Amino acid sequence: MSHRLKTTKASPSSTGDHLSALPDSVLQHALGFLEAQEAVRTCVLARRWRHIWRLIPRLRITDVDAFRSVEKLNEFVDQLTLPRDRGSTIDECEFDLRGLLQLEDAHVDLWIRRVLKCHTGLLQVHLYANLPATQGPLIVRLDNRPLFSPHLWRLELNGVFLEDSLLDFSSCSVLNDLEITNCVIDTDHILSQSLKKLSIMGCELCWRLHPTLISAPSLISLQLNDYIGVTPVLESMPLLETATVNLGHQNEQYCDFCDKGGFGDCECGMCYMYPDNDYTPDVSVHLVGLSSVTCLELIASSKMVTFKRDLQYCPAFSKLKSLLLSDWCLVADLQTLLHFLHYAPVLEKLTLQVCKVYISSK
Structure with missing residues (x-):
């Protein structure tokens, strides 16, 4: 007596990619651990991935070797830090641009203030510095205006020219951890009630x-x-x-x-x-x-x-x-x-x- 073997078709989830079953929020969280350029490259994986990278909760702009020029860097980060939809936040942001010469002050200042508007809690800014500033490459001079954020709780500044009102943190009401390294400090005061x-x-x-x-x-x-x-x-x-x-x-x-x-x-x-x-x-x-x-x-x-x-x-x-x-x-x-x-x-x-x-x- 012959017996026929019963076969079953594999389900799509067992043969396809398991990432497709995950919600967008989980994918965005995972992409946040990648360097920003790597996260953006995922847009070519499939139609669904085309815009997922735009709402990742963690930005890491750290791979300076990947940019052929400061102009390319400016173009990339300008797009990356564009205002987001209401409800979309950047919980953590890291700019590590040490090694790039001739960074443009206005662009760096714009990026910092943009991400703060996205409810960033942890902000790390590491730029090229060689103190004293008169020797070697000039360090980045941020705009002489206070930072405003009701969400920023930790701020790291490395290789930045800081002056006057910029170090008045009265408008950062929950800032409790401030680290300033290899910077030029040109101000009468450093103020914070919450620090x-x-x-x-x-x-x-x-x-x-x-x-x-x-x-x-x-x-x-x-x-x-x-x-x-x-x-x-x-x-x-x-x-x-x-x-x-x-x-x-x-x-x-x-x-x-x-x-x-x-x-x-x-x-x-x-x-x-x-x-x-x-x-x-x-x-x-x-x-x-x-x-x-x-x-x-x-x-x-x-x-x-x-x-x-x-x-x-x-x-x-x-x-x-x-x-x-x-x-x-x-x-x-x-x-x-x-x-x-x-x-x-x-x-x-x-x-x-x-x-x-x-x-x-x-």
Whole structure:
């Protein structure tokens, strides 16, 4: 007796591509992990894919080698950042254009402000920088207007010229994390009521009528490290928990190292910025903002005069439990070290970072 084998046809889903069964929102989420050019190339896969890339929630413009010229880059990103339909957002955006020369300021500024209108929460801007700006390629100068976004919570800026109102973040009401690296900062103030974490590293703080004022009363974490220029003034930060501050190691040409006592007594022309003058008489300009901190790392040059003056007017560190100091505090009969020990009543841990000096016998 013969038996016929029963055959069944394979379903379309088992032979076709399984991606077709996924909703557009899932495909858009997946495309967001690709570099922007790769995401755009998916438009040739099928008719359905023609416009999916236009609404991806994450933009990554990072493959600068793929662009033959700045003009090609401008054309591509101009189209990519066009205003979207209402309800379509860009949750995260990364511009990493390091290595491209002659970036056009107006285009970069336009892209940043466009993506912020799409409810971007995380924005990373990494451009070509070679400090100081007078050497090598010029860095991008953004428009001197405040950024506006009720959704931006983290901002990273690298290799950008920042000036005046651009660093007033009063219109970014939920911004809590700001990282500024390898930038030129040319402003009287950095303002934010919401900021909780601030990092300024490898930047140049330009000469101004007054030093840059950092006003961030909600700050919990501060990192100020490896900068060039005039030391900023720190306003009160009552919620500050941790701070790493490295002052004065690259500033020998600035007034921070002038020991002539005040404006008119020296040739630097900058002494009026600090104590013993009309701008900040009998006020701590650096340490007062750190007086509420719990954990502090404070590294400075032993030549930094304005920092020593600060100790005369600095209030008590009533919450300080952990303190790291470099060997600048060991000069002048240990007066600086003794000052900290006297005005830090709850101090539990003290670390002294002492540099070794090797003297040749020759």
